Amino acid sequence: MLGSPTLCNIEPEKDMAQDMEGDHKYELQDMKKNKKKQLGGIKTMPFILANEICDRFAATGSHANMITYLTKELNMPLVKASNTLTNFAGTASFTPLIGALIADSFAGRFWTILVASVIYELGLVSLTVSALLPQLHPPPCPAQENCKEASATQLWIIYLSLILTSLGIGGIRPCVVTFAADQFDMSKSKVESRSWNFFNWYYFCMGMASLTALTVVVYIQDNVGWGVGLAIPTIVMAFSIIVFLSGSPLYKKVKPGGSPLVRLTQVIVAAMKKRKEVAPHATDCLYKNRELDAAISSNGRLLHSDQFK
Known part of the structure; x- marks a missing residue:
């Protein structure tokens, strides 16, 4: 974006003074940050890893065998059960876009993960309760012939559970990896190799958690009972929330810097409005806003380029 040519010619000293004042302001802020206790780092990884391991275990354990639960426990026709799970999978694939937008725009990654985990836990609790209480699912039908299908109320409880878990996935999946990356200061030496480790x-750990859930939890669901088989992922997910929350004093919580989709839209609109403007030769006349650029740049300021004019 271009600055006003008139202001550039009349008030260059004022712009320079404001720029120096802004630099001094951010230098003071950096000094204050260095005096504070160092947050983040490798010490936060056990909490984040434990949370994600439990989350993946709970997600895989509760949904991997769901087609069997719908057809054998709720006596739902196979086609209807497949459509239900397909709709759930599509919703769960779309909600991370919304979760990422919320985290980047105003909520931040920590609170997005925490709230989404609670929502996910509510979905698992309702799913477990529906499996444990006889009045929330149709009577058993071992022969699988002329079985009574689940009532509308019983089905809506299942739908509500799946919706809650889809919303929870939307807040957890796009934020956990980036939240872990926030804990490392990539400007320091040897940090990049640690992050790769x-x-x-x-x-x-994600692969091992999924493998364990696919073997142990699915076996319990098929041979012991669905109440116990769904209660295990529910308890594990509750444990993951406790672990994640217990590490809160150690986390480096980066403030949301705004969604890149919003910034991209702003750039396109500004470029269209000023497409006929002539770029000034003096770089002092170009757009500068250190306060807005600090959240999306490594050195506190976006550098101007001769490209993409």
Whole structure:
């Protein structure tokens, strides 16, 4: 975006003074930050990893065998059960876009993960309660012939559970990895290799959590009972919330810097409005706003470029 040519010619000293004042302001803020207790770092990783391991275990354990629960426990026709789970999977794939937008725009990653985890837990609790209470599902039908299908009320409880878990996934999945990356200061030496080590452990733990859920939890659901089989992921998810919350004093909580979608839209609109403007030769006349740029740049200011004019 271009500055006003008139202001550039008349008040260059004022702009320079404001720029120096802004630099001094941010230097003081940096000094205050250095005096504070160092947050983030490798000490936060056990809490974040434990939270994500429990979340992946709970998600896989509660949904991997859901088609069996709908057809054998709720006596739902196979086609209807497949459509229900397909709609749920589509919703769960879309909600991370909304969760990321909320986290980047105003809520921040920490609070988005925490609130989404609670919503996810509510969905698991309602799903477990529906499996434990006989009045919330139709009577058993071992022969699977002429079975009584679940009532509308019983189905709506299942739908509500799936919706809550979809919303929870939307807030957790897009934020956990980036929240973990926020804990590392990439400007320091040897931090980049540590972050890579973290992500190696992250994906290894996710695979092990999913494998354990697919074997242990699914076996319990098929051979012990659905009440116990769904209660285990519910308890594990509750434990993950406690672990994640207990690490709160150690986390580096980066303030939301605004959604990139919003900034992209602003740039497009500004470019269209000023498409006929002539770029000034003096860089002091170009757009500068250190306060807005600080959240989306590594050195506190976006540098001007000769490209994309």
